[in-house]
Amino acid sequence: MLGVRIAVVATMMALSGPAFAQQPAASPPAPVDYSKVEIRTTDLGNNCYMLEGRGGNITVAVAADGIIMVDGEYAPLHDKIKAAIEAISKQPIKYLINTHFHGDHTGGNEAFAKDGVTIVSQVNVSTRLAAGTTNGLTGAKTPPAPQAALPSDTYTNFSKIRLQGRVADLKHIANAHTDGDTYVWFKTANVLSTGDTFTSGNYPYIDFANGGNIKGMIAATDAYLRLTNAKTRIVPGHGPLADKAALMEYRTMLITARDRMANLVKEGKSEDDVVAMKPFADLDAKWAGSELASKNFIRVVYHSLADKPPDTQRPLLKRIFRRS
Template identity: 45%
Template sequence: MKQIAGIAALLVSLVSVPALAEDRFAKVEISSEPVAGNVYMLKGAGGNIAVLVGEDGTFMVDDQYAPLTAKIQKTIAGLADQPLRFVINTHWHGDHTGGNENLGKSGALIVAHENVRKRVSSEQFIAAFKRKVEPSPAAALPVITFTDATTFHWNGDKVRVQYVGPAHTDGDSIVHFTEADVIHMGDIYFNGTYPFIDVSSGGSVDGMIEAMDTALALSGKNTKIIPGHGPLSNPAELKVQRDMLATLRDRIQRLVDSGKSRDQVVAAKPTKDFDGKFGQGFMTPDIWTGIVYDSLAAKPKKS
């Protein structure tokens, strides 16, 4: 929970970091954990990173915050001496894309769904935090984009980057290292906490559940799952969170359908029997219930 709390304190920015805020990253350490094959998971502040190393060069998924780039590069150098060639962005939030500019300038090619480039290249507003996000500089923008999926044949693996439709945002991709049997979920999966759903960026609770179903369909019993936040996971744990989301989505939907207001739905405490396990992160039960209400209330009414 200490790790989750530390991540939560940083997550609320979800944007590039002002110079005065860089001090809070001074004591952050980047750790690496072997996952399977040549895939490692890196943890620090912000979203979890996946790294595939080998003779073709290093392949990375997400890159945390700009002030951590040098530490991330140092950690990767301890795993392999080949240059970083590709960086995949699972979505647009700054705790996953903050290092783009530094890594792009160092020669890495940034790859993402086309909606990620649209959002990082223009001003955004994250309604849940009432925060305006300035456009990223040109060097931080993905230079390769796709609409559905793209595949890398790299370091002896076949790495499929698959768009899963609106989920956490409208630009979410999962990254499947098929030979290593590893899936990076991005922020579709917050292991151990209620997940943030950025409704103002096109996310939805229904999309989160559908994206989890997509990942589970790709998984075998031994598949390793890298969540956007939290410890390394597996399909069984992902299924627990997927079922929790479906249960609470259905509960809140019934309250919405009965005509209750947002405040009334929050006051009804529909998550209370799950709060002990999932409600200890930065998405507190009341905040999360309100976000799910917003997601469901925005759905077109059935005729």
């Protein structure tokens, strides 16, 4: 019964979750045949590995007494992912870190938790999974995740995971790809896992309806540039393995997009206006995989800068005045 429920939840996430690999579209994509998905493993050195399948990239860091895993793709790929990790090491998977809440990164939570793995995330990931979410571009709704799929260990700003000979630093970047992003820094291995705050060689999806903002995306790249050097192996949320030079190119693209869109918003342009103007046409050749990806990036950057942030202070002020 558990396997059926996992498959159903994963399928719904695949259709409605804002995964980079499937840009939001007017109609749902065809169901994925997970039986044909292959898990590719890249050795990053220092007992760290990058796994690529159908969803977000996975990072695997092997310690003397266990394994730390970053992101878990879709539920139907659990067995294939587990087999790929067992081919690397016979150590047990101790921790699975969610870099954010989207289904192409968290779909495997329930199955890995059943294996005894501790699921770790920034606290907003658990909140979003428990409540269900709505895609800001399409209106598609992702239902609440089952209790067993929720992270059992959450943090707010910073955390560490320690195994024998291995430390993972977890840091929250506020309002970047979502409102619950975590990057994972394996300092001694010189490996950085970014989640979808960095997508190598392609425009990112910025989930503005769930706390994402291009300003936070730029702040994330600034943090990564401070951490890394020319030899750092950077595992992006999607796309090929990257280095610091690729990250710098990505940051330049984000800043260019932000500055151009800020001027258009200041001029009072509407969302339809800016889509028609194609303000990032010169960037599309390198960063847009399709016309839809180009339009979606315009729209998410527009919303990042044009939408008013939620008023979180007013309820607090009301409570203060009532007390006085």
